[in-house]
Amino acid sequence: AQTVTQSQPEMSVQEAETVTLSCTYDTSESDYYLFWYKQPPSRQMILVIRQEAYKQQNATENRFSVNFQKAAKSFSLKISDSQLGDAAMYFCAYRIHSGNTGKLIFGQGTTLQVKP
Amino acid sequence: EAGVAQSPRYKIIEKRQSVAFWCNPISGHATLYWYQQILGQGPKLLIQFQNNGVVDDSQLPKDRFSAERLKGVDSTLKIQPAKLEDSAVYLCASSSHGQYEQYFGPGTRLTVT
Numbered sequence: 404a405q406t407v408t409q410s411q412p413e414m415s416v417q418e419a420e421t422v423t424l425s426c427t428y429d430t431s432e433s434d435y436y437l438f439w440y441k442q443p444p445s446r447q448m449i450l451v452i453r454q455e456a457y458k459q460q461n462a463t464e465n466r467f468s469v470n471f472q473k474a475a476k477s478f479s480l481k482i483s484d485s486q487l488g489d490a491a492m493y494f495c496a497y498r499i500h501s502g503n504t505g506k507l508i509f510g511q512g513t514t515l516q517v518k519p
Numbered sequence: 520e521a522g523v524a525q526s527p528r529y530k531i532i533e534k535r536q537s538v539a540f541w542c543n544p545i546s547g548h549a550t551l552y553w554y555q556q557i558l559g560q561g562p563k564l565l566i567q568f569q570n571n572g573v574v575d576d577s578q579l580p581k582d583r584f585s586a587e588r589l590k591g592v593d594s595t596l597k598i599q600p601a602k603l604e605d606s607a608v609y610l611c612a613s614s615s616h617g618q619y620e621q622y623f624g625p626g627t628r629l630t631v632t
Contacts (some may be wrong), residue, residue, distance in 0.1 A: 407561070436619050446608055448562075448623035494561050498619070503548055503574050505614060507621065509561025 405430045408509035416485045424480045426495030434500040439480045443491040492515040523624035531630045537599035544613030553611040601631045
């Protein structure tokens with residue numbers, strides 16, 4: 404069975420600094436997607452960034468980038484130049500690439516606090 | 520374009536009562552998902568619809584939970600009877616067929632007392 408683990412329940416960062424959130428996963432599949440979602444207090448999940456497992460190049464979206472280590476089954480999120488609006492719960496998620504199922508398997512989440 | 524709509528936003532009921540949640544996906548999205556998010560945890564998929572057919576309901580507690588998606592658009596999720604452990608946020612999401620990105624609604628926070 405696939406599992407996603409986030410070992411940092413809480414993290415804090417100073418505004419304008421850089422922070423890295425960790426995620427590990429377990430799967431026997433070779434083709435899958437990995438995601439980072441942001442959930443602010445409003446509860447609406449927002450996609451931050453995605454990575455296709457077959458791509459070696461790490462995904463980047465503006466201030467957000469990932470470090471994808473397929474052999475180690477590790478998928479960390481780096482937030483550069485942190486802003487107050489980045490404060491939220493962050494979830495790492497996995498989904499298999501093939502078949503009809505779009506089920507996302509989420510980690511437990513990491514609460515990010517941004518200090519002014 | 521309008522996002523995923525859910526109602527109500529909040530609901531408080533007593534145990535053994537019934538409750539229903541409604542979801543309207545993004546127009547044209549064939550796939551609809553219901554997730555349960557217990558406080559302090561990540562969301563867990565309850566059921567996935569493709570149009571009005573069920574793709575995956577393996578984690579839906581079928582003795583008390585039911586869901587339908589009539590005409591392949593709106594969906595309702597029902598709990599009858601509710602238990603204390605059903606207290607959670609219920610998230611609806613939709614995606615276009617074959618697309619990886621799921622768009623989430625604001626969720627319904629259920630409190631069972």
